Amino acid sequence: GTARTVGAARVKVTGAGEAAYTAPKSKTAKSAVIPATVKIGGQTYKVTSVAANAFKNNKRITKVTIGKNVKTIGTGAFRNAAKLKTVTIPSNVKTVGASAFRGCTSLTKAVVGRNVKTIGKSAFYGCSRLSRVTVGRSVETIGDYAFYGNKRLKTVSLPASVKSIGKSAFRGCTALTKITLGRNVTKIGTAAFYGDKKLKTIVISSARLKSVGKQAFKGIYTKAVVKTPKSRLSAYKKLLKRAGLPKKAKVIK
Secondary structure (H helix, E strand, O other), rough: OOEEEEEEEEEEEEEEEEEEEEOOOOOOOOOOEEEOEEEEOEEEEEEEEEEEOOOOOOOOOOEEEEEOOOOOOOOOOOOOOOOOEEEEEOOOOEOOOOOOOOOOOOEEEEOOOOOOOOOOOOOOOOOOOEEEEEEOOOOOEEOOOOOOOOOOOOOOEEEOOOOEOOOOOOOOOOOOOOEEEEOOOEEOOOOOOOOOOOOOEEOOOOOOEEOOOOOOOOOOOOEEEEOOOOHHHHHHHHHHHHOOOOOOOEEEE
């Protein structure tokens, strides 16, 4: 459907009883609420998505409240929203699209809700002030470059649900000191933690890890310690050394 103004929002009908939030009505508003529902022509529609590029290059917005019916945050939805400070992605959201929060250089904290399954490619790329990320318990896939270049991110704990970490997902996170990988991780992509020079502690809970990409751990702290399941110690030593783990790093059970 065509985008139209309803209250403080621009929305468009996307399907039977469903609508997408496409932009705030005001270009100068500092906060925005993605409503749960909107009324168009006497009919009520659930707002189930934040459209692609809805807040792209918005230099005013500092706070966004995401409504209870939103399931998808679209590609580039908040890209380069340079004053957005914190974001809470509620439990109803299932997908965070590619580059959704890319270049949000004022973002300090992100909470990814408990039902999000996919954090898209470059979703939080270049969020240079992001220091705290809570990853919800249903996330299965962390996309390529998802947290690339987040220079203030210090610790990350990935839930048991995570199966795949994309290439360069945490590359250039130069303040990162500890990463905990849950028990279902099977794949770590190329250069996933490349150049994370303070990364001293890596806990791998998974006994299912099959693939670690080239240079995944190249350039991390020279005397890093990797803790692995006892049964996989010998296999993981070989796997991690091939992935650029420094010679002085220890792999222990």
